[in-house]
Amino acid sequence: MRYLMIHKIDEARPEAWNPSQEFQDAMGALMSECAESGVLLAAEGVTQTKDGAVVRKTDGAGVSVTDGPFSEAREVIGGFALVNVASKEEAVELASRFASLFDEVSVEVRRVFEFEDLPQG
Numbered sequence: 001m002r003y004l005m006i007h008k009i010d011e012a013r014p015e016a017w018n019p020s021q022e023f024q025d026a027m028g029a030l031m032s033e034c035a036e037s038g039v040l041l042a043a044e045g046v047t048q049t050k051d052g053a054v055v056r057k058t059d060g061a062g063v064s065v066t067d068g069p070f071s072e073a074r075e076v077i078g079g080f081a082l083v084n085v086a087s088k089e090e091a092v093e094l095a096s097r098f099a100s101l102f103d104e105v106s107v108e109v110r111r112v113f114e115f116e117d118l119p120q121g
């Protein structure tokens with residue numbers, strides 16, 4: 001089963017966008033371990049919200065685009081990992097190991113829809 005792990009950080013914390021060498025080394029070791037074991041399918045960090053945009057479509061209205069930064073958001077997406085594991089419990093364990101590297105972070109774990117999950121008919 002594939003799981004998406006989305007980590008969310010406080011964009012106002014300076015270290016969120018300028019991680020220490022110690023943090024980079026620890027993260028690199030974890031990502032290498034996951035890649036070598038074959039569970040890691042993809043992982044990337046993302047830049048600050050000032051570099052992004054939100055595209056919204058509301059019922060009956062057109063599409064609107066809001067450029068970053070997103071001042072209304074305290075917690076923003078810092079990156080993601082896509083893993084292929086046997087269970088939700090295994091994905092949560094990996095997310096817990098990932099979270100332990102940070103001072104403050106939340107990691108959302110969501111199973112990815114597979115074709116066979118769609119209604120047949």
